[in-house]
Amino acid sequence: MTSFYLFILHLSFFSLFLHCSPYNIIQGATHENPKAFYNCTRNTTSASYSVAYRSNVKTLLDWLSSNATNHDRFYNTTVPTGHTPNTAYGSFLCTRGFPKLCQQCVTQAAKLLSSLCTIAKEAIIWYEVCYVRYSDRSFFSAVEESPRLSFMNDHDYKGPVERFNAIVWDMLNDLRNEAASASDKCADKSVNITDNQKSYGSVWCLPYLSKDKCRWCLSEAIANNPNGCCTGKSGATVIFPSCGIKYELYPFLSVHSSSMSPPPLLNPPPFASPG
Ligand SMILES: *[C@@H]1O[C@H](CO)[C@@H](O)[C@H](O)[C@H]1NC(C)=O
Ligand SMILES: *[C@@H]1O[C@H](CO)[C@@H](O)[C@H](O)[C@H]1NC(C)=O
Ligand SMILES: *[C@@H]1O[C@H](CO)[C@@H](O)[C@H](O)[C@H]1NC(C)=O
Ligand SMILES: *[C@@H]1O[C@H](CO)[C@@H](O)[C@H](O)[C@H]1NC(C)=O
Numbered sequence: 288m289t290s291f292y293l294f295i296l297h298l299s300f301f302s303l304f305l306h307c308s309p310y311n312i313i314q315g316a317t318h319e320n321p322k323a324f325y326n327c328t329r330n331t332t333s334a335s336y337s338v339a340y341r342s343n344v345k346t347l348l349d350w351l352s353s354n355a356t357n358h359d360r361f362y363n364t365t366v367p368t369g370h371t372p373n374t375a376y377g378s379f380l381c382t383r384g385f386p387k388l389c390q391q392c393v394t395q396a397a398k399l400l401s402s403l404c405t406i407a408k409e410a411i412i413w414y415e416v417c418y419v420r421y422s423d424r425s426f427f428s429a430v431e432e433s434p435r436l437s438f439m440n441d442h443d444y445k446g447p448v449e450r451f452n453a454i455v456w457d458m459l460n461d462l463r464n465e466a467a468s469a470s471d472k473c474a475d476k477s478v479n480i481t482d483n484q485k486s487y488g489s490v491w492c493l494p495y496l497s498k499d500k501c502r503w504c505l506s507e508a509i510a511n512n513p514n515g516c517c518t519g520k521s522g523a524t525v526i527f528p529s530c531g532i533k534y535e536l537y538p539f540l541s542v543h544s545s546s547m548s549p550p551p552l553l554n555p556p557p558f559a560s561p562g
């Protein structure tokens with residue numbers, strides 16, 4: 288049993304960051320920009336509810352929040368240390384280039400998660416510039432493709448679409464190979480579409496993925512994209528827990544360069560009803 292809710296907020300910063308519409312994830316997809324998505328996975332019944340596990344999850348979420356100060360983009364930890372039947376495994380990941388927002392984001396995302404998923408064995412929330420995740424199983428170096436988020440740019444590519452798709456496909460596959468070999472498991476580049484038009488791409492894997500696993504994960508994300516949603520669209524984003532890809536016709540990374548100071552995160556919105 289799972290649940291997946293969508294919250295809407297009009298924030299110019301966020302609309303830059305995730306500038307596409309949800310697709311393929313939420314029924315009755317909206318053209319508004321999402322603020323947060325979460326998935327409470329494997330809700331327990333009262334019979335299997337483990338007080339010890341919940342307590343470990345609570346501590347874990349506190350740790351993720353408080354330890355976010357020292358770790359810029361990715362952090363993983365377990366409570367208690369070592370594997371026990373009630374061990375909670377958790378991690379956060381922040382978008383590159385937002386070290387200050389990262390900490391705030393993780394703190395608020397963790398708070399949201401603990402109030403939203405009260406009986407889930409596993410949960411994830413994507414919120415602004417970060418995601419926070421916990422589970423009763425170790426997932427840090429595994430390739431995880433679900434839950435997933437994908438967005439496509441509303442705009443169709445105007446021009447020879449097959450050629451455009453082929454260029455983007457090649458760019459994403461080059462980026463995949465680069466990221467898999469990179470020490471930070473990230474890569475970005477731009478390629479010419481025409482003399483005065485470029486496509487900008489960026490891909491990442493979790494730092495603990497091996498080269499092969501990173502390649503595999505990104506291949507899946509890339510394959511998910513044209514097949515799943517975005518052929519002919521001028522831009523798209525696919526985010527798995529373990530890796531992600533994004534491409535657009537504008538330099539979205541420099542739009543978010545750290546010299547810009549985006550507005551501070553708002554307090555979590557009051558909760559809308561599901562769906
Ligand atoms: C994380 O933070 C908590 C509390 O602030 C601390 O007790 C714990 O040792 C830290 N964990 C790690 C792995 O640094
Ligand atoms: C973080 O994940 C890595 C890769 O699985 C693991 O080796 C490491 O022990 C984890 N750290 C903690 C604090 O659990
Ligand atoms: C899972 O539990 C949360 C509360 O923690 C609840 O809001 C949600 O509806 C549940 N999901 C399902 C599919 O039962
Ligand atoms: C929530 O996560 C579970 C497990 O990964 C997945 O099977 C389910 O499809 C997800 N729900 C949505 C709406 O994405």
Ligand SMILES: *[C@@H]1O[C@H](CO)[C@@H](O)[C@H](O)[C@H]1NC(C)=O
Pocket residue numbers: 479481482483
């Ligand atoms: C891309 O386009 C620019 C501007 O038209 C040009 O200067 C550059 O050489 C092109 N790069 C490649 C690799 O074709």
